[in-house]
Amino acid sequence: MIILHRPTIVTSEKVETGSIVIEDAIIKDVLYADAEDYDFRMSRLLAANPEAEVRELAGKHVIAGGIDAHVHFREPGLTHKADIYTESRAALAGGVTTVFDMPNTNPPTVTAEALKDKISIAEEKSAVKTGFHIGATNSNAEMICRLVREGDVETGIRPEDIAGVKVFMGSSTGNMLVDEKSTLDMLFSIKEKPVLVHCEDEQTIKENLQAAIEKYGEEIPFEEHENIRSRKACIKSSIRALELAIKHGTRLVLCHISTKEEIEMVRAAKSNNPDIIAETSCNYLWFSNEDYTRLGSRAKCNPSVKTPADREALREALATGLIDTIGSDHAPHLPSEKDANYTKAPSGLPSIQQTLPVLLTIAAEDEIPLTRIASVFSEKASDLYRLDRGRIAKGQKADLVVFDYEKEFTVKAEDQKSKCGWTPYEGVTLKGVIEEVYINGQKKQ
Numbered sequence: 001m002i003i004l005h006r007p008t009i010v011t012s013e014k015v016e017t018g019s020i021v022i023e024d025a026i027i028k029d030v031l032y033a034d035a036e037d038y039d040f041r042m043s044r045l046l047a048a049n050p051e052a053e054v055r056e057l058a059g060k061h062v063i064a065g066g067i068d069a070h071v072h073f074r075e076p077g078l079t080h081k082a083d084i085y086t087e088s089r090a091a092l093a094g095g096v097t098t099v100f101d102m103p104n105t106n107p108p109t110v111t112a113e114a115l116k117d118k119i120s121i122a123e124e125k126s127a128v129k130t131g132f133h134i135g136a137t138n139s140n141a142e143m144i145c146r147l148v149r150e151g152d153v154e155t156g157i158r159p160e161d162i163a164g165v166k167v168f169m170g171s172s173t174g175n176m177l178v179d180e181k182s183t184l185d186m187l188f189s190i191k192e193k194p195v196l197v198h199c200e201d202e203q204t205i206k207e208n209l210q211a212a213i214e215k216y217g218e219e220i221p222f223e224e225h226e227n228i229r230s231r232k233a234c235i236k237s238s239i240r241a242l243e244l245a246i247k248h249g250t251r252l253v254l255c256h257i258s259t260k261e262e263i264e265m266v267r268a269a270k271s272n273n274p275d276i277i278a279e280t281s282c283n284y285l286w287f288s289n290e291d292y293t294r295l296g297s298r299a300k301c302n303p304s305v306k307t308p309a310d311r312e313a314l315r316e317a318l319a320t321g322l323i324d325t326i327g328s329d330h331a332p333h334l335p336s337e338k339d340a341n342y343t344k345a346p347s348g349l350p351s352i353q354q355t356l357p358v359l360l361t362i363a364a365e366d367e368i369p370l371t372r373i374a375s376v377f378s379e380k381a382s383d384l385y386r387l388d389r390g391r392i393a394k395g396q397k398a399d400l401v402v403f404d405y406e407k408e409f410t411v412k413a414e415d416q417k418s419k420c421g422w423t424p425y426e427g428v429t430l431k432g433v434i435e436e437v438y439i440n441g442q443k444k445q
Contacts, residue, residue: 001049002441006033007057007402011064011392012375020062021045022398025440029394057402061432063374065097065399065439066356067381067390069133069163070196070255070279070327072348073099075121077106082332082419087352088127090330090417092444094353095401095434097128098378098389100163103135108176110135111143112152119161128439129389129399131163133196136178141186148192163385164194164253169201169237177202188244188252194277194384195245196253199237200303205229213343220342222300223292229304231259238262242269245276251384253277256329258284258303260313267322277324277384280314282358283349287311287424297338297345298424301329318376319368325384326359326376328352332420350418354425360405360432398441407433 002022009018009030018032019042031041046052068091074082084101091099101118103109109118115134122130134144144165151158167187168176178184179202188195208228212220220228238254242265245252250273254266257280266278287295287305299305317323331348338345359373382390389397411425437445 001028001052003045003052003054004062004400004402005054005056005058007060007062009062009392010370010374012371012379015370020392020398020400022438022441025398025442027392027394027396027398030392059404060402060435061370061405062392063095063356063401063403064378064390064392065401065437066095067098067378067385067387068096068328068330068352068355069100069253069325069381069385070281070329071099071101071352072104072329072331073101074105074332076117081334081337082350083125084122084130085125085127086417086419087330087332088125088130090350090353092127092437093417093434095356095403095437096328096352097399097401097437097439098131098387099128100131100133100385103133103166104168104176108135109133110137110140110176112147112155112157115157115161116155127444132161133164133166134162135176136165136167136183136187137176138178138180138183141183145186145190148190159192162193164196165190166196166198168198169241184244185248188248188250190250194251194253196255197241198255199234199241200229201233201236204233204236208233218341218343221292222296222342223289224342225292225300226289226304226306229302231261231306234259234303235261235265238265242266242276245269246272249273249275251275251277253279253325253384255279255327256281256284256303257314257323258306258310260310263313263317263322277380278317278322279325279327280318280323281327281329281351282355283329283351283424284314285311285318285362286358295424297340297342298349298422300345300347301331301349302347315362315366315368318362319366319372321372321375323376324380326355328355332418334420335422349424350416350420351423351425353416353418354411354423354430356401356403356434357409357430357432358425360403361430364431398438400438401434402436404433404435405431407431409433
């Protein structure tokens with residue numbers, strides 16, 4: 001038995017001093033100091049378990065391990081820049097204990113066989129609990145519907161081996177753009193799993209890029225990324241996704257929201273379908289188009305980061321509860337790949353190691369209650385993916401993060417666990433030094 005004694009426990013319901021009792025990988029009990037019988041129950045517990053390991057954590061905070069349902073760990077096929085071994089350790093360093101990997105690898109995860117291969121790799125190499133989304137194409141929707149309902153006897157894939165169904169309604173890696181109406185209707189009719197959508201309108205992006213090439217030739221400034229991957233492209237595609245989700249009652253995850261307009265669209269759509277989930281990443285809560293001049297390609301991600309007004313709208317949505325989950329969209333590329341001109345530099349930012357400290361820093365800056373951080377960091381995702389972890393509650397798996405909320409640190413490239421070795425947050429001072437991480441009650445860091 002392990003007792004985490006007298007930390008400040010952070011959940012979506014309260015922030016209160018207490019003690020967490022761990023036994024056999026499970027949270028056996030949570031005792032709060034504001035209860036009248038706290039001292040009595042603690043004394044009885046210690047008397048009955050003299051062998052218990054008591055870890056004094058007064059002055060520290062404990063939050064449930066993060067659940068990041070939006071990562072790109074690059075394996076298989078792109079392991080020169082990242083792999084499940086390295087990126088899972090970056091997740092662990094950032095207090096993220098469960099991840100769900102996206103399907104745009106090489107080969108893409110669009111078949112049961114590809115999914116089985118990824119599961120085998122993760123079982124051997126991952127430092128955290130790792131699951132996978134299956135990717136939709138214009139030709140595999142019927143197969144996906146069968147997999148999420150029945151599994152696949154030949155490969156041994158079960159419905160529970162699939163976290164969600166990813167639909168790219170915009171440009172994507174590989175042949176994964178889904179734009180046929182009948183296919184979208186079939187996919188949005190899935191009830192067994194969340195349907196996650198990347199919403200950017202392909203035609204709008206192509207037209208914007210062509211206009212930029214005609215204006216700038218090979219020397220497109222990175223400041224143009226916001227205009228090429230424009231708010232119009234996001235809004236146009238998101239409208240279509242939200243309409244389909246309302247029509248079919250889909251458990252929709254609108255991924256990496258980047259505009260204030262999409263926030264208002266989600267607000268309205270939720271009144272018609274409360275199962276719609278709004279996801280953003282810390283990149284859109286922290287950066288704005290003002291950072292392109294300083295960071296260049298290292299601020300290039302899809303969707304693009306937008307204006308300070310969009311960033312403030314997203315922070316307000318985080319504070320009020322309209323944002324449901326945070327997905328890092330962790331997408332490593334080597335510096336040698338990033339250090340190219342606009343059309344050749346790939347989009348994507350490695351950031352999973354900073355998710356919790358960025359959220360904690362924003363909470364301090366904007367006076368956002370830590371209860372909201374607990375909700376978006378793990379608890380809402382735990383509910384969405386129907387997990388037995390992600391909450392500090394009796395009977396849950398003991399995935400926990402101990403951090404010092406009073407300590408600050410400066411992000412350094414040499415401290416990054418990701419194989420690519422860099423982060424756009426380098427040089428930024430953040431709050432919340434992560435000191436210990438537990439998975440299934442075992443201290444991993």
